[in-house]
Amino acid sequence: MRLSVLLFAYYRELVPAPSVELEVRSGATVREAIARLREMPGWEGLPEEPTVAVNREYSRPDRELHAGDELALIPPVAGG
Amino acid sequence: MKATGDRTKVPTGDPDPCSVSARITEEPIRTDRLLDLGSRADGALLLFVGRVRDHNDGRSVARLRYEAYAEMAERELEAILREAADRCEATRIEAVHRTGELEIGEASVAIAVVSPHRAAAFEASRYVIEEIKKRLPVWKREAYADGSDAWVRAASDAPPR
Numbered sequence: 001m002r003l004s005v006l007l008f009a010y011y012r013e014l015v016p017a018p019s020v021e022l023e024v025r026s027g028a029t030v031r032e033a034i035a036r037l038r039e040m041p042g043w044e045g046l047p048e049e050p051t052v053a054v055n056r057e058y059s060r061p062d063r064e065l066h067a068g069d070e071l072a073l074i075p076p077v078a079g080g
Numbered sequence: 081m082k083a084t085g086d087r088t089k090v091p092t093g094d095p096d097p098c099s100v101s102a103r104i105t106e107e108p109i110r111t112d113r114l115l116d117l118g119s120r121a122d123g124a125l126l127l128f129v130g131r132v133r134d135h136n137d138g139r140s141v142a143r144l145r146y147e148a149y150a151e152m153a154e155r156e157l158e159a160i161l162r163e164a165a166d167r168c169e170a171t172r173i174e175a176v177h178r179t180g181e182l183e184i185g186e187a188s189v190a191i192a193v194v195s196p197h198r199a200a201a202f203e204a205s206r207y208v209i210e211e212i213k214k215r216l217p218v219w220k221r222e223a224y225a226d227g228s229d230a231w232v233r234a235a236s237d238a239p240p241r
Contacts (some may be wrong), residue, residue, distance in 0.1 A: 006149070008147060008149055008217070008219060009147055009219035009221070009231050010233070012229045015217060029145075033155070041135030051154055053090075053149070053217070056149075056151055056152035056155055056197055057155075058215075070231075072149060072217075074149070074150070074217050075233070076216055076229050077213075077214070077215065077218055077219065077230040078218065078219050078220040078231075078233065079146070079153075079165065079177060079188075079212050079216040079217075079219075079220070080126075080130050080187070080188070080189055080209060080212050080213045080216075
């Protein structure tokens with residue numbers, strides 16, 4: 001399935017685009033999606049387990065992804 | 081999360097009487113409006129305002145840009161406020177975080193807590209700002225006096241290069 005990964009702050013500027021498209025199997029875990037992303041040119045330096053959100057909630061790496069899920073990479077936050 | 085022995089709130093099993101409001105906005109924060117909250121039973125109203133500072137890490141800052149994952153940030157901020165409400169005997173907690181371009185001195189975040197007594201207000205306010213710093217999906221780009229700019233980041237968690 002095709003997955004759109006939302007990007008913010010310097011992840012967004014790295015591409016540069018507000019999201020990046022990934023092809024993963026249905027039921028793939030967050031960890032697998034990140035591994036796929038790290039194979040893409042320019043993304044080798046992405047941590048193996050970056051902070052991510054699925055459907056707007058912080059998520060663990062073993063969470064399974066399904067069509068329509070909203071996956072987002074969350075760079076280190078700096079609010080306040 | 082449930083209240084524990086070292087907290088000010090005594091678990092009663094009743095529904096939480098504290099109402100919360102969480103907002104992410106591009107509009108300037110009207111901190112004066114937050115001074116009208118609460119009722120005659122509330123002896124304490126505590127307002128914390130975080131403002132844009134003219135320096136950071138020894139560099140002179142000209143202005144800031146905040147970017148948020150707005151849909152998630154509002155939801156996460158509300159979760160933080162509910163956690164604070166569970167920990168303290170507050171009656172109303174409101175928090176607003178600004179996004180977009182901010183000048184020096186402008187409010188980037190405001191937290192208002194209303195409660196019968198001061199201890200709960202201080203505790204809730206402190207909890208909310210510390211959790212915002214840890215969890216709210218908001219990022220800050222600093223523009224410096226010398227014309228350069230950079231994302232503010234934790235040194236321990238470097239982004240891809």
